[in-house]
Amino acid sequence: MSNKEGSSSHAVSQQEIHVEEREPILPRTVKILLDFVDRRQDKDKFSSIFEVPRRLREVNPSSFTPRVVSIGPLHKGRENLKLMEDKKASFLHEFLTGVPGSREETLKKCDEQVRGSVDKIRRCYFGMKPYSEDELVQMMVMDACFILQFIDNLSKSGDQHSENRLRSRSVALDLVLLENQIPFFVLRDIYELTFKTLESKPSLNTMLLNLLERVNPFFEKLKVEDLSGEEDPYHILGFLHDFYQIKNSKPPGIEELPRAHSAVELHEVGVRFRPNENETPNENRTWIMAMAFEQSSHKPTLRMPKVLIDNFFEVALRNLIAYEQYSTPVRNYVTSYAMAMDMLAATPADIARLGKSGVIVNHLGSNEKASNMISSICKDVTFLDFYYIESWNEAKKYYDSYWSKNIGVLKRKYFSTPWKAIALLAGIILFLIAVVQFVFRVIKFTSLR
Known part of the structure; x- marks a missing residue:
């Protein structure tokens, strides 16, 4: 190489270094935001476990905060959860006693399996505190073993009544909180190394089904065959969400919010409300949250899922909605249901009407509490899709028809209260008496002539 070539090469090298040194150093916040964008664009990088954004959390913080047990890193160390944290050791001892092999051997296999997935586990969390590899592995193994032993x-x-039943249901509810999750593949890996080796244990899906039935607000039972089965969910909350999906569905195209008619308004024009579960199964039953407007019978009917309205209903729906709102690959089935209920149950009178129809069972103590709670669930929620648009359009068409409007006016004017109905009936009777008297007088006058 000539001296000229050497000096030229040296100049280029110096120029590259100079360019690298001049690249701006991005602020930490910008790096975090760019990383968040990258994760949302790539499903494989998507962080499925995250803190619920403030605009949803502030409406009801208790719906997203575990009451009994902490799972995963986001609520680790909370003072009010330390009692159950200490009890996890007892669950771990019971778990290790029930599987073949020595405790040391079992834990070693679990440790090695989880340790090999540490990087993948870290990518599942957004906003997680910095934990060492040992701390994260210990947390994942402990929490996975606790969950498996708890659901076992x-x-x-069974369903026996005991003083611990409410506490068990509270733990079950904690296990479906969005911020209180471990990756599903961790749970499955631990299950396959332990319980799957025992013939006496059911499949993981069956075990989880028993857990989720305790937080499922709908009276219709969850069924394993309702799952898509395409791939593992992100976590237990995602597993619950799978039961509320429509198979092979496409997001409905809507350009604006559908016209909202409340239960009372629809009832005034002759619409009945009937729970799905009491009728013969049909194509609409393929979705647990199906609502269908039917006019084939002698009276128009809106068929709906029968649901229990209580505090567990609120927590489950809020977490499912938060999961849908901020998880790019997840569709808004539960958000659609909440929006539909918000339209139908706008007032305490609507709750009373749906209660009389057997569509809802209200355990909140008053119709006002129920209507307020349903309305608050949809506060600050983005309206993306509406999977009831076809039924809502049919109900609107019927509501706007000539005969239904006149029926509604008649009901509001003359049958809105028992006294109005009695007054109308009395008026009709007096009118008929007057007509009869008039006819007799005409007959008498004609006979005299």
């Missing part, structure tokens, strides 16, 4: 104990206890 649920299957043994």
Whole structure:
């Protein structure tokens, strides 16, 4: 190489270094935002476990905060959860006693399996505190073993009434909080290394089904065959969400919010409300949250899922909606249901009407509490899709028809209260008496002539 070539090469090298040194250093906040964008654009990088954004959390913070047990890193160390944190050791001992092999051997296999997935586990969380590899592995193994042993104990206890039943349901509810999750593949890996080796244990999906039935607000039972089965969910909350999906569905195209008619308004024009579960199964039953407007019978009917309205209903729906709102690959089935209920149950009178129709069972103590709670669930929620648009359009068409409007006016004017109905009936009777008297007088006058 000549001296000229050498000096030229050296100049280029110096120029490259100079360019690298001049590249701006991005602020930490910008790096975080760019990383968040990258994760949302790539499903494989999507962080499925995250803190619920403030605009949803502030409406009701308690709906997203575990009451009994902490799972995963986002609520680790909370003072009010330390009691159950200490009890996890007892669950771990019971778990290790029930699987073949020595405790040391079992834990070693679990440790090695989870340790090999540490980087993948970290990518599942957004906003997680910095934990060392040992701390994260210990947390994942402990929490996975706790979950498996807890749901195994649920299957043994059945539905017996005991002082611990409410506490068990509270733990079950904690296990479906968005911020209180571990990756599903961690749970499945631990299950396959332990419980799957025992012939006496059911499949993981069956075990989880027993857990989720305790937080499912709908009276219709969850069924394993309702799952898509395409791939593992992100976590237990995602597994619950799978039961509320429509198979092979496409997001409905809507350009504006559908016209909202309340239960009372629809009832005034002759629409009945009937729970799905009491009728013969049909194509609409393929979706647990199906609502269908039918006019084939002698009276128009809106068929709906029968649901229990209580505090567990609120927590489950809020977490499912937060999951849908901020998870790019997840569709807004539960958000659609909440929006539909918000339209139908706008007032305490609407709750009373749906209650009389057997569509809802209200355990909140008053119709006002129920209507306020349903309205608050949809506060600050983005309206993206509406999977009831076809039924809502049919109901609107019927509501706007000539005969239904006149029926509504008649009901509001003359039958809105018992006294109005009695007054109308009395008026009709007096009118008929007057007509009869007039006819007799005409007959008498004609006979005299």
